[in-house]
Amino acid sequence: MKRRIIKIDEEKCNGCGACAAACHEGAIEMVDGKARLTREDYCDGLGDCLPKCPADAITFEEREAPAYDEAAVTAAKQAKMRASGMTIPHAGCPGSQMKTLNRKTESKDAQAPAAAAAQMTFAPVSQLAQWPCQIKLVPVNAPYFSGAKLLIAADCTAYAYANMHQEFMRGKVTLIGCPKLDAIDYSEKLTEIIKNNDIKEVTIVRMEVPCCGGLEFAAKKALQASGKFIPWRVVTISLDGRVLE
Numbered sequence: 001m002k003r004r005i006i007k008i009d010e011e012k013c014n015g016c017g018a019c020a021a022a023c024h025e026g027a028i029e030m031v032d033g034k035a036r037l038t039r040e041d042y043c044d045g046l047g048d049c050l051p052k053c054p055a056d057a058i059t060f061e062e063r064e065a066p067a068y069d070e071a072a073v074t075a076a077k078q079a080k081m082r083a084s085g086m087t088i089p090h091a092g093c094p095g096s097q098m099k100t101l102n103r104k105t106e107s108k109d110a111q112a113p114a115a116a117a118a119q120m121t122f123a124p125v126s127q128l129a130q131w132p133c134q135i136k137l138v139p140v141n142a143p144y145f146s147g148a149k150l151l152i153a154a155d156c157t158a159y160a161y162a163n164m165h166q167e168f169m170r171g172k173v174t175l176i177g178c179p180k181l182d183a184i185d186y187s188e189k190l191t192e193i194i195k196n197n198d199i200k201e202v203t204i205v206r207m208e209v210p211c212c213g214g215l216e217f218a219a220k221k222a223l224q225a226s227g228k229f230i231p232w233r234v235v236t237i238s239l240d241g242r243v244l245e
Helices: 018-022 070-083 108-117 164-169 187-196 208-228
Strands: 002-008 026-029 034-037 058-064 149-154 171-178 203-205 230-237
Touching: 002 034, 018 026, 034 108, 058 108, 149 164, 149 208, 164 203, 187 208, 203 208
Parallel strands: 149 171, 149 203, 203 230
Antiparallel strands: 002 058, 026 034
């Protein structure tokens, strides 16, 4: 398959090993004092190694390469942990373990007395439907994507817009990210999520700041690359918390 993968310029490489240490998948090894991509199927193409290279010897390229094998990467990590005598945590990192959060919806009759009580007290309820929610961490083929309405949101929006949960997250699978902080192109992973799952609609919520355009661009690029015709919309939030749509 043709996909994005890293390329290491051995002439530029100074042998510091920073990229190999930064590659959590173990795709890069030091061979004869130089960094080499020894397992193409271990490279996820996200480029955590790029900002660690002081010699700018690592770039992205689009070429034929084996698909990223997440199962093989996990098995290799566990084998390495066993060899070093470390305890293997159940189902990987607890912080990124996949979960579906079942949110109960109240009937209108049940909401009536609650509305009266709300005049005295207000207890908002989270509408996050799954974990993890970071674009970088969410599994591409998670079961909660089946028949889902997808919300792709800049992480600042939940802080700027007070009614984010009820107005935008409710009833949706939420994915958040910041292209400026992560410094990666989300479009490839979003394309795989949309292409390989039954996504019903996509809502993109971004801030009015220019750097948020990267998230909108990535989502639109993913929709186009998926080859599917899915209803979508973009909502822009102002810095003072207003909807500018």
